[in-house]
Amino acid sequence: MNKIGIFCSASQTIDNIYFEKTMELGKWMGEQGKTLVYGGANMGLMECVAQTVKQGGGNIIGVVPSKLEENEKVSTLPNKFFHTKNLSDRKDVILAESDVMIALPGGIGTLDEIFHVMASASIGYHSKKVIFYNINGFYDELLSILNGFEERQFTRHPLSHYFDVANTFSELTNLLNKQASI
Numbered sequence: 520m521n522k523i524g525i526f527c528s529a530s531q532t533i534d535n536i537y538f539e540k541t542m543e544l545g546k547w548m549g550e551q552g553k554t555l556v557y558g559g560a561n562m563g564l565m566e567c568v569a570q571t572v573k574q575g576g577g578n579i580i581g582v583v584p585s586k587l588e589e590n591e592k593v594s595t596l597p598n599k600f601f602h603t604k605n606l607s608d609r610k611d612v613i614l615a616e617s618d619v620m621i622a623l624p625g626g627i628g629t630l631d632e633i634f635h636v637m638a639s640a641s642i643g644y645h646s647k648k649v650i651f652y653n654i655n656g657f658y659d660e661l662l663s664i665l666n667g668f669e670e671r672q673f674t675r676h677p678l679s680h681y682f683d684v685a686n687t688f689s690e691l692t693n694l695l696n697k698q699a700s701i
């Protein structure tokens with residue numbers, strides 16, 4: 520398992536703890552020779568993770584929709600680009616190119632990407648998982664809502680079919696190492 524898709528915030532103004540934890544992950548990915556697959560923008564946690572993966576010697580694939588190119592928000596860090604027409608085909612490319620995906624803290628764009636992956640796993644398009652990196656309990660409320668869905672039988676499969684949760688960096692790397700050995 521070498522290609523890790525990352526969904527994360529495009530915001531520059533979030534708390535510094537999210538940048539610090541993202542740098543720790545990017546450094547580890549670079550050192551482990553992993554490939555980052557991500558949105559390819561030069562903003563927020565996206566640029567942060569790409570910079571640290573690159574510094575550590577890892578490979579980077581940016582999946583960039585045309586709107587982003589028009590707005591000149593594209594990072595110069597990726598070694599390879601996929602160009603997509605819109606956000607929908609971008610999600611398909613990130614999913615196809617990644618062995619596993621990590622959701623770092625993010626907003627509406629990140630949630631859209633997470634739910635795209637889980638919804639398509641739900642009806643059997645793939646069996647790839649999202650790992651929620653629950654930095655500072657960022658995803659606690661969302662996870663509680665999803666648990667409620669499962670309890671009331673609104674999910675097609677047990678939640679473990681769709682995602683894992685890492686509350687710490689060592690839980691995250693353990694999950695990634697476990698996936699790599701499958």
Ligand SMILES: Nc1ncnc2c1ncn2[C@@H]1O[C@H](COP(=O)(O)O)[C@@H](O)[C@H]1O
Binds near residue numbers: 525529557624625
């Ligand atoms: N302006 C954007 N540039 C690049 N990528 C974006 C942008 N807006 C959304 N995305 C995708 O969604 C998340 C980040 O969105 P948030 O709303 O900040 O969570 C990121 O993974 C991008 O692939």
